[in-house]
Amino acid sequence: MNILLIEDSASQREILQGFLSKKGIKIVTAQNGQEGLRKYEENEIDLVISDFKMPLKNGLEVLREIKQLNPFAAVIIITAFSDVNDAVQVIKAGAADYILKPVDLEELYSKITQIGNQLKINKESEEVFYELPDKEISENFIGKSANIKEILSIVRRVAFHPVTVLISGESGTGKEMIADLIHEFSPRRNKKLVKVNCAALSGNLLESELFGHVKGSFTGAFKDRKGRFEEADGGTLFLDEIGEISPQIQVKLLRVLQNMTFEPVGSSSSVQVDVRIIAATNKKLEDELLKGTFREDLFYRLNVVPISMPPLRERKEDIPLLIEHFLKEYNPE
Incomplete structure (x- = not known):
């Protein structure tokens, strides 16, 4: 080196x-x-x-x-x-x-x-990257508009680098599909892609879900349990609706992003992992920074490579392609 x-x-x-x-x-x-x-x-x-x-x-x-x-x-x-x-x-x-x-x-x-x-x-x-045709990626995401071509170009370039990606956009714009593509074309493709919907769990439950817990750490913790970070070790962790996490979880997540270590709930022993993080949100996190509900240092740790997904109304030229796709999928004859 x-x-x-x-x-x-x-x-x-x-x-x-x-x-x-x-x-x-x-x-x-x-x-x-x-x-x-x-x-x-x-x-x-x-x-x-x-x-x-x-x-x-x-x-x-x-x-x-x-x-x-x-x-x-x-x-x-x-x-x-x-x-x-x-x-x-x-x-x-x-x-x-x-x-x-x-x-x-x-x-x-x-x-x-x-x-x-x-x-x-x-x-x-690198050899795989340069031999990978654009067609192979574009076939996995429907759209030929300028917006989508630019996004797929970013996906192709960023897949081979371990940087954190923040995908923003309205619900239904394909944020999870982009996360799937980044993992699929990355060196981590043979490891797990673990997905967590941060909006679906309350603060304490989300902390246990992400970082795991030890037996007896809270009511109902009858045995040790690995969290999603350990489950994704060597692979990719997709954190959907990242804008919904509590300040307490934000602090813990920031530490993981800094040195890839954390303590399971109820434990004083640190766990080291190697995880590539992709986050997504339908909120404008910049507005949340102004409100004081989202940490600025965490935002910039997540927003290393930003990808903004346009709604369909901003890429109307893709509508015929989508219609054709769904007709073939639901009416194969």
Whole structure:
């Protein structure tokens, strides 16, 4: 793995470079953001680790410019965040993760290892991606309008990357079908796609459904039960109607998105999972942010790749195709 380390502190740069070099990682270093951007373009870089506060260009500016060069670039930001708004800005801009100062070297290496494992999966999938004809995806979703073509193009590109996807749109626009397609054409296709309707369960029941529980943790908990996150380990978890979850569940879900660990209800032991999350909502979550009913930091963790599903009234040219499809399905003769 090739890592670009952008750090203006010489002592911190030497510590990180020495530690990671001993782990067998090739390190390219830069003393500031401008030099870092130049070296990113000059070298084949798998992962960027950048300090937040630097002269010339800060870590956020570097992150945004790298994302313009490569939307799927993996970037970890190192900083001493003063409040949640700084973290939100970094995640909103597309950082893969962040780590607080003073840097825990083993925690940093763990994050690097997770990203490296996913990069390996992505590279193994590239041949399949380029050989996959557009026709194969389009046959799974009915529609030839410009809106649908653009959405299927996003699905094709995002399927092979482990980023979180947020699908929005009115009821009946095909949000679940898009989630199915992303999983079907992803490297996780041979693992489970687990679906949860967040609106169908109350707060306590949803917490148990998602994270599981241990025996005796509440009335009726007669035995240990794995939650949907564990069930989806290695695969994909589809969280429908994500806008309906309670503040308590939002906090717990945010932690899972940050480090893929959680505690089952009634347990003090952490569970580690590897899950790709796709969420869907028929609400405008931006409005919920203004109302204070949905966490801003969670929203940006979910909204890494947004897909907006248009209602049929905005793609009327697809109506004949749908009529033909349903006539064949319900009247095969």
